[in-house]
Amino acid sequence: xxxxxxxxxxxxxxxxxxxxxxxxxxxxxxxxxxxxxxxxxxxxxxxxxxxxxxxxxxxxxxxxxxxxxxxxxxxxxxxxxxxxxxxxxxxxxxxxxxxxxxxxxxxxxxxxxxxxxxxxxxxxxxxxxxxxxxxxxxxxxxxxxxxxxxxxxxxxxxxxxxxxxxxxxxxxxxx
Amino acid sequence: xxxxxxxxxxxxxxxxxxxxxxxxxxxxxxxxxxxxxxxxxxxxxxxxxxxxxxxxxxxxxxxxxxxxxxxxxxxxxxxxxxxxxxxxxxxxxxxxxxxxxxxxxxxxxxxxxxxxxxxxxxxxxxxxxxxxxxxxxxxxxxxxxxxxxxxxxxxxxxxxxxxxxxxxxxxxxxxxxxxxxxxxxxxxxxxxxxxxxxxxxxxxxxxxxxxxxxxxxxxxxxxxxxxxxxxxxxxxxxxxxxxxxxxxxxxxxxxxxxxxxxxxxxxxxxxxxxxxxxxxxxxxxxxxxxxxxxxxxxxxxxxxxxxxxxxxxxxxxxxxxxxxxxxxxxxxxxxxxxxxxxxxxxxxxxxxxxxxxxxxxxxxxxxxxxxxxxxxxxxxxxxxxxxxxxxxxxxxxxxxxxxxxxxx
Numbered sequence: 159x160x161x162x163x164x165x166x167x168x169x170x171x172x173x174x175x176x177x178x179x180x181x182x183x184x185x186x187x188x189x190x191x192x193x194x195x196x197x198x199x200x201x202x203x204x205x206x207x208x209x210x211x212x213x214x215x216x217x218x219x220x221x222x223x224x225x226x227x228x229x230x231x232x233x234x235x236x237x238x239x240x241x242x243x244x245x246x247x248x249x250x251x252x253x254x255x256x257x258x259x260x261x262x263x264x265x266x267x268x269x270x271x272x273x274x275x276x277x278x279x280x281x282x283x284x285x286x287x288x289x290x291x292x293x294x295x296x297x298x299x300x301x302x303x304x305x306x307x308x309x310x311x312x313x314x315x316x317x318x319x320x321x322x323x324x325x326x327x328x329x330x331x332x333x
Numbered sequence: 334x335x336x337x338x339x340x341x342x343x344x345x346x347x348x349x350x351x352x353x354x355x356x357x358x359x360x361x362x363x364x365x366x367x368x369x370x371x372x373x374x375x376x377x378x379x380x381x382x383x384x385x386x387x388x389x390x391x392x393x394x395x396x397x398x399x400x401x402x403x404x405x406x407x408x409x410x411x412x413x414x415x416x417x418x419x420x421x422x423x424x425x426x427x428x429x430x431x432x433x434x435x436x437x438x439x440x441x442x443x444x445x446x447x448x449x450x451x452x453x454x455x456x457x458x459x460x461x462x463x464x465x466x467x468x469x470x471x472x473x474x475x476x477x478x479x480x481x482x483x484x485x486x487x488x489x490x491x492x493x494x495x496x497x498x499x500x501x502x503x504x505x506x507x508x509x510x511x512x513x514x515x516x517x518x519x520x521x522x523x524x525x526x527x528x529x530x531x532x533x534x535x536x537x538x539x540x541x542x543x544x545x546x547x548x549x550x551x552x553x554x555x556x557x558x559x560x561x562x563x564x565x566x567x568x569x570x571x572x573x574x575x576x577x578x579x580x581x582x583x584x585x586x587x588x589x590x591x592x593x594x595x596x597x598x599x600x601x602x603x604x605x606x607x608x609x610x611x612x613x614x615x616x617x618x619x620x621x622x623x624x625x626x627x628x629x630x631x632x633x634x635x636x637x638x639x640x641x642x643x644x645x646x647x648x649x650x651x652x653x654x655x656x657x658x659x660x661x662x663x664x665x666x667x668x669x670x671x672x673x674x675x676x677x678x679x680x681x682x683x684x685x686x687x688x689x690x691x692x693x694x695x696x697x698x699x700x701x702x703x704x705x706x707x708x709x710x711x712x713x714x715x716x717x718x719x720x721x722x723x724x725x726x727x728x729x730x731x732x733x734x735x736x737x738x739x740x741x
Contacts, residue, residue, distance in 0.1 A: 177579075191421035195396055200418040 208333030230274035244305035258305040272306040278313035368567035370555035379443040381578035386436040393429040403527035408483035427597040437623035451663030452554040458655040460547040477530035484605030500638040557735040558664025566732035625689030633701035659720025667726040
C-alpha cells in the first residue's frame with residue numbers, strides 16, 4: 159500500500175471515512191430487527207390484555223389465585239382480624255415501609271390484590287402461613303403479613319400490587 | 334504464495350496475542366497482504382458474496398428458530414405468527430426465504446465463472462471438488478428448510494424427494510421408512526428435518542473453511558488463466574480486492590433488497606401458503622426454482638431408478654470436470670470454440686430450468702429429453718474432444734501484460 163503524507167487529506171481518506179460511516183450506520187440498522195425480534199410479540203402482548211375477575215364466589219378468609227400476563231395474582235378476601243392486623247402496624251418499623259391503605263382501594267379494605275411472586279428470587283409464597291398469618295415463601299424463608307408486606311427474610315420489597323380497578327363491588331379488572 | 338508473514342502488530346495486546354495464537358497474522362496473510370491477481374473482474378466477487386450470504390442465512394435462521402415450532406400441528410401457524418406477530422418477523426422471514434434464492438443465484442454465477450475461466454483445472458481440482466460438496470450440502474439444506482413451513486409444497490416436496498430413495502433396488506423401501514421415521518412423511522420427519530436444517534449450514538461453514546484454505550494454497554485463478562509470474566502481476570488483497578468485493582456485495586444486497594421489500598413471494602410458490610394436506614396432492618408439484626433443471630432431468634428419463642441416477646449424476650459429474658476437460662488452456666478467453674459451447678451450455682441449463690416448471694406432457698417431454706442428453710454430452714463428449722481438437726489463441730506472456738494489452 160502506498161503511503162500518504164499525513165499533512166494532506168486525500169480523496170482516498172475521505173472515501174474510507176465515508177464508507178466506514180455508512181457501513182457503521184448500516185450495521186446498526188441491521189442490528190435493530192435482530193434485537194427487537196426477541197421482545198414480546200404482538201400475540202403475547204394481546205394475551206396480556208386486562209382480565210375481569212368476579213369476586214362474588216370468594217368467601218371471607220379465602221384467597222384465590224388467577225393468572226394475568228403469566229403472573230400469579232393472589233386475590234384475598236380478608237377477614238376483620240386480618241384487616242386489623244394489617245392496619246395496626248408502626249409503618250416505620252417495616253423493612254419496606256408502606257401503609258395498608260396504600261395497598262388497597264378506598265372503601266374496599268377487605269380486598270387485597272397482590273402479585274404472588276416473592277420479591278426475593280421469584281418463587282410463589284404459600285398462603286395463610288408464616289408468623290403474621292400472611293404468606294410464607296418456602297424457598298428462602300421470606301415472611302409476608304396480611305397486607306402482603308415483607309416482615310422477615312431476604313425479600314427486599316413488599317408483594318407488588320398490580321394495576322387494578324373495581325368495576326362494581328363484586329368485579330375487578332386487573333391490568 | 335510467499336513464505337513468512339509480513340505482519341508487524343503495532344499495539345502491545347496484538348503482539349502479546351500473536352505469540353500465543355497467531356490469528357492476527359493469519360488474517361493478515363490471508364486477507365490483507367494476500368497477493369491477488371491484478372486482473373480479477375467482478376465475477377470474482379461472488380466468493381465473498383457467498384460467504385456473506387451464508388452468514389446472513391445462519392443469523393436470520395437462528396433468529397427465526399426462536400419463534401418456529403417444528404410440529405405438524407403448529408408449524409404452519411408458527412410461521413404465520415412470525416409473519417404477523419413477531420417484531421420484524423416479516424422481515425426476518427423474507428430475508429431468509431429470499432436469501433436462500435440469492436444464495437443459489439450467487440452460487441450458480443460462481444460455478445459458471447469457474448467453468449468459463451477453467452478454475453477447476455490443475456492445481457485447483459480439490460478446490461473445485463470441495464465446491465461441489467458445498468453445493469450438494471446447500472441443496473440438502475435448501476430442501477430441508479423448504480419443508481419446515483409445512484405448506485402443501487413443503488409436504489409434497491418432502492414426499493417426492495424422500496421417495497427417490499425407494500428407487501434403490503432391494504433396500505429402497507427400508508431406507509425410505511428410515512428417513513420418514515414412519516409410514517409416510519409426518520411429524521417425526523418434520524422434527525428431524527428441522528434438526529438437520531439447523532446442522533448442515535455449520536457443516537457448510539466447515540467445508541467453506543477448507544475451500545478457502547485450498548484456494549489460498551494454490552492462489553486465485555484469473556481471467557487470463559495464466560499463473561502470476563512476478564509481483565507485478567499481483568496486488569495486495571486489502572484494499573483492492575476488499576473494496577471491490579464490498580462494492581459488489583452492496584450492489585448484490587440492493588438486488589436482494591428489491592426482492593425482499595417489493596416482490597418477496599415472486600420466487601416462491603403460492604401453494605405453500607396452503608397448509609399441508611396429506612390427502613390432496615397439488616396439481617403441479619414443483620421444487621423451488623434452483624432445483625428445476627435437475628427436476629427436468631429426473632422427469633426426462635422414463636425409468637424410475639435411472640431417473641434418480643441421472644439426477645444425482647448430473648450434479649456429481651461436475652466433480653469430474655477437471656479430468657473431463659482435456660484442454661491445456663484454462664481460460665475461455667483464449668478458447669474461441671469452447672466459449673461458444675459454454676454459452677450453449679448455459680442456455681441449456683436455463684431451458685432445463687424452464688422445462689422443470691412445465692407439466693411433463695407433450696413437447697415439453699421431448700425437449701427435456703433432448704436437452705438432458707445434450708447436458709451430459711457437454712461433459713462426456715464435447716469437453717474431452719475440444720481439448721484435443723480446439724485451436725486455442727496464443728496466451729499472453731504475463732498477467733500484467735494482458736492487462737496492458739487489453740487497452741489496445
